[in-house]
Amino acid sequence: xxxxxxxxxxxxxxxxxxxxxxxxxxxxxxxxxxxxxxxxxxxxxxxxxxxxxxxxxxxxxxxxxxxxxxxxxxxxxxxxxxxxxxxxxxxxxxxxxxxxxxxxxxxxxxxxxxxxxxxxxxxxxxxxx
Amino acid sequence: xxxxxxxxxxxxxxxxxxxxxxxxxxxxxxxxxxxxxxxxxxxxxxxxxxxxxxxxxxxxxxxxxxxxxxxxxxxxxxxxxxxxxxxxxxxxxxxxxxxxxxxxxxxxxxxxxxxxxxxxxxxxxxxxxxxxxxxxxxxxxxxxxxxxxxxxxxxxxxxxxxxxxxxxxxxxxxxxxxxxxxxxxxxxxxxxxxxxxxxxxxxxxxxxxxxxxxxxxxxxxxxxxxxxxxxxxxxxxxxxxxxxxxxxxxxxxxxxxxxxxxxxxxxxxxxxxxxxxxxxxxxxxxxxxxxxxxxxxxxxxxxxxxxxxxxxxxxxxxxxxxxxxxxxxxxxxxxxxxxxxxxxxxxxxxxxxxxxxxxxx
Amino acid sequence: xxxxxxxxxxxxxxxxxxxxxxxxxxxxxxxxxxxxxxxxxxxxxxxxxxxxxxxxxxxxxxxxxxxxxxxxxxxxxxxxxxxxxxxxxxxxxxxxxxxxxxxxxxxxxxxxxxxxxxxxxxxxxxxxxxxxxxxxxxxxxxxxxxxxxxx
Numbered sequence: 001x002x003x004x005x006x007x008x009x010x011x012x013x014x015x016x017x018x019x020x021x022x023x024x025x026x027x028x029x030x031x032x033x034x035x036x037x038x039x040x041x042x043x044x045x046x047x048x049x050x051x052x053x054x055x056x057x058x059x060x061x062x063x064x065x066x067x068x069x070x071x072x073x074x075x076x077x078x079x080x081x082x083x084x085x086x087x088x089x090x091x092x093x094x095x096x097x098x099x100x101x102x103x104x105x106x107x108x109x110x111x112x113x114x115x116x117x118x119x120x121x122x123x124x125x126x127x128x129x
Numbered sequence: 130x131x132x133x134x135x136x137x138x139x140x141x142x143x144x145x146x147x148x149x150x151x152x153x154x155x156x157x158x159x160x161x162x163x164x165x166x167x168x169x170x171x172x173x174x175x176x177x178x179x180x181x182x183x184x185x186x187x188x189x190x191x192x193x194x195x196x197x198x199x200x201x202x203x204x205x206x207x208x209x210x211x212x213x214x215x216x217x218x219x220x221x222x223x224x225x226x227x228x229x230x231x232x233x234x235x236x237x238x239x240x241x242x243x244x245x246x247x248x249x250x251x252x253x254x255x256x257x258x259x260x261x262x263x264x265x266x267x268x269x270x271x272x273x274x275x276x277x278x279x280x281x282x283x284x285x286x287x288x289x290x291x292x293x294x295x296x297x298x299x300x301x302x303x304x305x306x307x308x309x310x311x312x313x314x315x316x317x318x319x320x321x322x323x324x325x326x327x328x329x330x331x332x333x334x335x336x337x338x339x340x341x342x343x344x345x346x347x348x349x350x351x352x353x354x355x356x357x358x359x360x361x362x363x364x365x366x367x368x369x370x371x372x373x374x375x376x377x378x379x380x381x382x383x384x385x386x387x388x389x390x391x392x393x394x395x396x397x398x399x400x401x402x403x404x405x406x407x408x409x410x411x412x413x414x415x416x417x418x419x420x421x422x423x424x425x426x427x428x429x430x431x432x433x434x435x436x437x438x439x440x441x442x443x444x445x446x447x448x449x450x451x452x453x454x455x456x457x458x459x460x461x462x463x464x465x466x467x468x469x470x471x472x473x474x475x476x477x478x479x480x481x482x483x484x485x486x487x488x489x490x
Numbered sequence: 491x492x493x494x495x496x497x498x499x500x501x502x503x504x505x506x507x508x509x510x511x512x513x514x515x516x517x518x519x520x521x522x523x524x525x526x527x528x529x530x531x532x533x534x535x536x537x538x539x540x541x542x543x544x545x546x547x548x549x550x551x552x553x554x555x556x557x558x559x560x561x562x563x564x565x566x567x568x569x570x571x572x573x574x575x576x577x578x579x580x581x582x583x584x585x586x587x588x589x590x591x592x593x594x595x596x597x598x599x600x601x602x603x604x605x606x607x608x609x610x611x612x613x614x615x616x617x618x619x620x621x622x623x624x625x626x627x628x629x630x631x632x633x634x635x636x637x638x639x640x641x
Contacts, residue, residue: 013170020177021448050166055488056458059343059450085341145542148520149512171559172514178594191589197518241521260528278518278615486517
């Protein structure tokens with residue numbers, strides 16, 4: 001168990017950032033998109049992102065929304081760039097392998113919506129790991 | 130993404146180069162920076178929580194105190210948002226006076242930012258010149274609004290006090306003096322060989338990275354993105370405003386963009402003084418209920434207020450998105466990475482003009 | 491008082507090092523402290539040197555309304571300053587919390603509760619001349635006769 005010498009536990013401060021109006025809306029949006037509990041997503045964000053990135057989440061999500069995506073329907077639906085570059089909750093390599101998986105499924109004839117749902121489940125698994 | 134590294138160099142919260150407390154944790158490989166994290170929490174006052182449920186007359190003063198450096202623009206954006214909600218018209222003379230106050234504020238803020246940068250790279254002479262020039266701008270701001278900082282100049286439907294003609298003459302005289310000095314100092318910065326060694330090619334923020342982090346203001350304009358909130362503002366459109374940009378993407382470009390913008394501000398104020406319409410400065414009006422999103426161009430970039438008010442003009446919900454949030458984020462996650470030494474880290478951090486009070490509110 | 495002590499007093503009062511710490515303000519007072527550096531007010535003509543290093547400071551300027559992030563840390567900064575030392579509260583925030591001292595806010599003013607304050611400069615924000623005057627008065631009150639009072 002590691003303790004703090006100089007720094008304090010930043011979890012309450014980070015939580016305060018995440019529950020302000022716009023951040024809360026965004027976190028709930030992402031949670032419903034990935035179909036995972038809000039608390040779980042909040043905990044993941046608090047553990048993996050630093051405070052300034054948490055503050056900047058709505059602006060980054062907005063930038064992801066306005067950027068014209070040119071890499072296909074599946075990538076947009078899965079949030080390939082959104083969840084790696086704009087809101088960096090997943091490493092690029094992990095996202096790439098999920099994306100390849102989903103694409104493979106689409107090629108074998110599974111409908112896009114179903115394949116994307118499978119991809120989202122994979123993302124959820126990756127976040128829980 | 131958080132990683133565990135073997136060398137972690139903390140800077141702050143109290144650091145000789147930072148005006149405000151922030152904790153910058155640099156992950157280093159030798160002396161080369163491979164990543165950085167900013168931990169805040171030293172300035173969190175919860176101003177948005179205080180604002181909730183209070184009447185606009187009170188929130189107006191609270192909004193000003195989100196940031197003491199660029200207080201005029203916070204006042205302006207909040208008041209114009211309330212005007213948009215309750216459709217209060219602004220008399221043309223008041224609209225021009227608002228632009229003058231806002232541009233004077235931008236000048237002093239940019240001069241302070243460039244002073245901080247010069248001070249950080251240890252060019253104290255130029256820093257002191259700029260700080261002295263800033264005092265002259267502060268005098269003009271005080272003559273126009275009645276206070277140096279947090280002047281609460283704008284109110285719904287107009288401004289608080291008029292500018293008599295002799296004050297306008299004094300202002301245009303000082304603008305000439307300030308411009309002459311400023312051209313000399315910006316020339317010193319542009320041509321200084323030692324300054325170029327410390328600034329050129331340091332702290333590169335590419336256009337893609339700037340778009341990803343939603344960088345705004347001079348930080349974005351130094352990376353070749355011509356975004357400026359003043360383009361959509363009606364008074365600035367009357368004045369024929371055209372944004373500036375540079376494509377060097379480094380510390381040097383960011384400081385030079387600020388110098389150029391000060392000169393641009395001077396010409397905007399001159400134009401305002403030239404066609405300053407006659408008439409009343411307060412039109413009056415009643416603040417009503419509604420919901421809006423309103424943006425304005427602060428000295429550091431795009432400032433957005435998300436406001437929801439009730440029928441008596443009380444604030445129900447408010448969220449402020451300040452430019453420093455985006456710029457500091459772009460700075461610590463994109464610019465600093467790859468810096469060759471810790472000395473460059475502080476210089477790069479200051480070049481993005483960070484304002485922690487804005488960021489945490 | 492010996493001649494050596496008199497010399498010490500005189501020298502000490504002519505070289506004051508100042509550190510400032512922002513414990514949660516709006517930044518307005520910060521820049522007014524910075525404006526003291528400007529050639530117009532010229533803080534260095536009085537032998538006052540602003541350098542943000544607590545270990546070599548004599549006077550600590552405290553700005554802001556004391557946010558939870560500074561618990562323990564402000565006291566740590568205060569302990570780092572070698573005696574003789576004095577803390578000056580700049581602006582309304584460290585004195586009363588100004589308009590941040592409301593329901594729902596995170597601040598915990600006054601700063602007096604946490605470290606001993608020698609002088610207070612009210613104002614939101616105070617003018618640079620007032621800040622300068624406060625530092626000069628503190629210098630005369632605390633440092634000019636330190637040897638006589640602490641033999």
